[in-house]
Amino acid sequence: MHLSRLALSLGQSATLKLNELANNLKAEGKPVVHLGGGEPEEKIPGGAFEESCKLLDGGFVRYTPVSGTAPLKKEIAAYTERHYGVKPGPKNIVVASGAKQAIYNFLISVVDPGDQVIFPAPYWVSYPEMVRLAYGTPVIVRPRAGELLVSAEDIESHLTSSTKAILLNSPNNPSGQVYPEGFIRELVEICEGRNIYLLMDDIYNRLVFDGLKAPSAYDFSKRPLNESVIVSINGVSKSFSMTGFRIGWSVANEALTQAMVKVQAQVSSCPSALSQAAAAGALREGDGFSDTLRAGLEKKRDVMVAELSKLKKVKLHKPQGTFYSFPDFSAYEQDSTKLSALLLEKALVVTVPGVEFGLEGHLRLSYCGSEQDIIEGVARIRKILD
Numbered sequence: 294m295h296l297s298r299l300a301l302s303l304g305q306s307a308t309l310k311l312n313e314l315a316n317n318l319k320a321e322g323k324p325v326v327h328l329g330g331g332e333p334e335e336k337i338p339g340g341a342f343e344e345s346c347k348l349l350d351g352g353f354v355r356y357t358p359v360s361g362t363a364p365l366k367k368e369i370a371a372y373t374e375r376h377y378g379v380k381p382g383p384k385n386i387v388v389a390s391g392a393k394q395a396i397y398n399f400l401i402s403v404v405d406p407g408d409q410v411i412f413p414a415p416y417w418v419s420y421p422e423m424v425r426l427a428y429g430t431p432v433i434v435r436p437r438a439g440e441l442l443v444s445a446e447d448i449e450s451h452l453t454s455s456t457k458a459i460l461l462n463s464p465n466n467p468s469g470q471v472y473p474e475g476f477i478r479e480l481v482e483i484c485e486g487r488n489i490y491l492l493m494d495d496i497y498n499r500l501v502f503d504g505l506k507a508p509s510a511y512d513f514s515k516r517p518l519n520e521s522v523i524v525s526i527n528g529v530s531k532s533f534s535m536t537g538f539r540i541g542w543s544v545a546n547e548a549l550t551q552a553m554v555k556v557q558a559q560v561s562s563c564p565s566a567l568s569q570a571a572a573a574g575a576l577r578e579g580d581g582f583s584d585t586l587r588a589g590l591e592k593k594r595d596v597m598v599a600e601l602s603k604l605k606k607v608k609l610h611k612p613q614g615t616f617y618s619f620p621d622f623s624a625y626e627q628d629s630t631k632l633s634a635l636l637l638e639k640a641l642v643v644t645v646p647g648v649e650f651g652l653e654g655h656l657r658l659s660y661c662g663s664e665q666d667i668i669e670g671v672a673r674i675r676k677i678l679d
């Protein structure tokens with residue numbers, strides 16, 4: 294049977310594959326510890342439950358406007374103003390079926406075949422394939438040995454006349470690191486100076502620890518929103534524990550937003566009405582849910598850091614946000630795929646190989662599960678490696 298060259302060239306999502314594997318092993322009754330996960334274990338906010346029930350009770354669940362319902366856009370505007378000091382209008386927002394679709398809408402709207410899209414490693418596993426899906430060329434900027442962050446100069450040195458966008462995820466999946474203010478300022482200057490889009494994937498923006506805040510690109514912008522090169526991506530998956538609802542959104546200038554609406558209209562018509570009602574309910578409740586979630590994750594981060602420090606040869610940059618840690622295991626094994634497979638086979642612990650995020654020698658260990666799993670999982674790893 295014929296398959297397109299594009300379909301044949303795409304890699305499988307490593308994290309989704311591992312989730313499936315962990316679930317299969319669990320279903321077989323194996324005592325698997327899953328440190329490869331990417332979603333909080335908390336129940337959804339009450340407001341999300343109530344609003345979706347209300348819609349169901351009415352008995353009408355219809356198509357919505359392509360770019361999202363008015364009540365949800367109103368909540369997104371208030372959220373953006375509260376956390377970024379920028380108030381988008383309805384024509385600046387596209388609600389999508391997850392932040393993932395919002396990023397895809399963006400790439401399809403700005404990338405022509407062969408255009409380059411730059412992002413630093415370690416990167417979210419989907420970026421390279423999503424850029425390829427838009428017939429673009431991913432350009433990866435790697436940090437110096439032993440570091441997890443690149444400098445603005447490193448990024449600038451990779452710019453060409455074909456560069457259309459820079460993607461940045463801060464706090465970062467997988468490293469948990471927050472890019473510093475000076476870096477964000479320089480990046481905004483570079484992008485505004487050259488008219489290159491700067492996509493800020495802020496999906497973990499509310500999950501920053503130790504009283505820190507992830508610096509916002511808008512703070513350094515000299516342009517009004519409708520002339521801005523900054524595209525902000527957010528959603529309810531992580532900060533509101535609503536991964537299954539599939540609601541994310543973009544905030545961007547009106548011209549780009551219009552293009553993204555056209556893309557979405559042809560691909561999915563609109564995000565689920567039920568999920569949009571739920572997301573509006575979650576956002577309407579305010580920041581309490583995310584604050585409690587963050588406090589719990591901060592404690593689990595501390596447990597993960599304490600447990601990892603017991604391993605003799607692991608090097609770790611303490612995560613500043615998200616629910617991931619990205620320790621360097623290269624003193625044990627440089628090949629992260631081999632190491633991850635060994636840990637699954639011998640210790641029944643699921644980890645994600647660093648190579649999937651563009652950095653060999655590391656493993657991604659999540660701490661969004663139970664404290665007990667973190668302690669047990671790392672203890673099993675220690676037993677095998679030390």
Ligand SMILES: Cc1ncc(COP(=O)(O)O)c(C=O)c1O
Nearest residue numbers: 391392393417466496528530541
């Ligand atoms: C960095 C990053 N961006 C975007 C997403 C996609 O989130 P959503 O569930 O809203 O599609 C994820 C999910 O893992 C992520 O880690």
